Amino acid sequence: MSPLKTSLMQTGKMRRMRKPENRVAARSRRQQPLKTKKIAKKVDSVLGPGKTAPNFxxxxxxxxxxxxxxxxxxxxxxxxxxxxxxxxxxxxxxxxxxxxxxxxxxxxxxxxxxxxxxxxxxxxxxxxxxxxxxxxxxxxxxxxxxxxxxxxxxxxxxxxxxxxxxxxxxxxxxxxxxxxxxxxxxxxxxxxxxxxxxxxxxxx
Amino acid sequence: MSGTTTVARKRTTRKTLLEPTSRETAEKYQAPRLEIPVTAERDHIEGPVNASLTLVEYGDYQCPYCGAAYPEVKKVQKELGSELRFVFRNFPLTNMHEHAMNAAETAEAASTQGKFWPMHDFLYEHQAALGDPSVALGYAKKLGLDTQRFEREIAQHMYQKRIKDDFMGGVRSGVNGTPTFYVNGVRHDEDAVAKALIEALNHTK
Incomplete structure (x- = not known):
């Protein structure tokens, strides 16, 4: 699983734990990760120093x-x-x-x-x-x-x-x-x- | 209220867990800087040596884009007058332009006899004739240069090392094609037209 997905799941979980709220808020929270995912897909993120270069x-x-x-x-x-x-x-x-x-x-x-x-x-x-x-x-x-x-x-x-x-x-x-x-x-x-x-x- | 905090948190999460995104790169982007300082001993400087504004060009005499930028630089010089010193350094793209090195050597040979700028201008005004050395030689004669010495120095490639040093200094400063301009020491990534150059020069004053 990508670090992005993992991080989003973690933050989502944390928010749920902190703020037990009404259904509207819950829905908006559920939508958040989707939106972020969309942004992340558009934006490039090049591999940084320290990573093994994928062979090809x-x-x-x-x-x-x-x-x-x-x-x-x-x-x-x-x-x-x-x-x-x-x-x-x-x-x-x-x-x-x-x-x-x-x-x-x-x-x-x-x-x-x-x-x-x-x-x-x-x-x-x-x-x-x-x-x-x-x-x-x-x-x-x-x-x-x-x-x-x-x-x-x-x-x-x-x-x-x-x-x-x-x-x-x-x-x-x-x-x-x-x-x-x-x-x-x-x-x-x-x-x-x-x-x-x-x-x-x-x-x- | 809660909306704002969510957005802020989202950004932090992304920054810490992912590599820099292109959007962030663009925000943090800093154009490369001129690594080789301008010096009166070495550089070809047009305008007052101690002028408050400095425009440096890395150029190739055979490059059509440099040819197009040549009158733009003239406009910038006219507009800014004695506020500006203009510096030209060699960046001949010898793998693309077969006459670029010879033209650079021609200007350097004229420089030794105190006529760099007239020859520099002449070469850009006669780009189409660069393949014919007799054209520049005729102009050298007209300028009153010692043409024997002029021809000999070009033939012996007396100035090739200097030209190559210019080139490598440019590479280290982030020259990425020709012409590349530096406005008060910072690479000019906008268009090489008078308006953009004047704006940039005044902006970083």
Whole structure:
């Protein structure tokens, strides 16, 4: 059961214990959790630091799959993004292609994920000269994005969400961008630096 | 009365038990800040060095959006006059724009001979001709530059390190495309048009 449901049940129970009231109030109380649930469904809530990154296996080409677990032992950056072919000069991913040498200094792998199909991805990656795998969260649509809390039900696209996962598969940093704001690469680089610092402390 | 308390309680519950929601992220959202401070030694500054307002652009000479923003910046400068200093830093998107690095080197080579801003303006006013180096060279001649030195420095990529340093400084400040503007040190996430820039500049005064 989700933490949300559990929490609502608990608060519902607590209210009932505190306030034994008339039927109208009781009905309104019963409706409360439903309303909250509706809100919660609309709002994305990305997985935060400390959580194990859900594994996945998604196509990077028509006959090749990439799994998160393939990269155990090195940091992984996951970049969920809404759609290929966004009509701007540099979209987020073209920028990452240019910053790739910096990511590589941390031995980090970058995986980009959207719900576009693999043929769109291939053409997009070629056009923008992307130098990292672009994965298709296409069928069942958005299932991996959903696991990371990075899916927008209403528009049927992944949210602009970033994750930095450590060598053991634990999420160490995550970021959800407000609508229409390209997050850039500064957050990722800081997260990788912090990861390095934390690991050197562990070793010493 | 009771309605209000319920709402308040509901919010607390959600905040403590769930990860931040997008709505909360938006409320708490803070635009990235300029990590590399503006200095008279290093930066190309147009306007009084100690002006009270600072507009920094990370730009690419071949980017059409930067080309479109160029007259907007001129309008901002005209409107704010000596209150404003405008700073240009390089952010050539070399994987998209094949002439962007060469153009940035051209402006830097002119800068060494004291003519950064005329060359900067010329390049944006002649974006379509960036593939033909003789156009900028002709202008360098017109400006009275030592064209031999100018050509040699471009050919030897004398300024590539500086340009790449600009680029990485931009990345660390959250540059997410071109043009990216910083208004008094904070990334401008609104449109790159004069009205929005002037409003933002005056707002953070």
């Amino acid at each position: 296996s998604l196509n990077s080409t028509p006959d090749q799959k990439v799994s998160l677990n393939d990269f155990r032992g090195q940091p992984v950056i996951l970049a969920f993004y809404p759609a290929d072919w966004s009509p701007v000069c540099t979209d987020q991913l073209s920028l990452y292609a240019m910053v790739m040498p910096e990511f590589k200094k941390f031995n980090a792998e970058l995986l980009a994920i959207s719900v576009d199909n693999i043929w769109s991805h291939l053409a997009f990656a070629k056009d923008r000269k992307l130098n990292f795998p672009v994965l298709a969260d296409f069928e069942p649509k958005g299932s991996i994005s959903k696991k990371y809390g990075a899916y927008k039900e209403r528009i049927g696209e992944s949210a602009r969400a970033l994750f930095v996962i450590d060598d053991k598969g634990i999420i160490r940093w995550s970021h959800l961008s407000p609508d229409g704001i390209n997050p850039g690469a500064d957050g990722i680089l800081s997260a990788l630096e912090n990861l390095n610092k934390a690991q050197s402390v562990e070793k010493s």
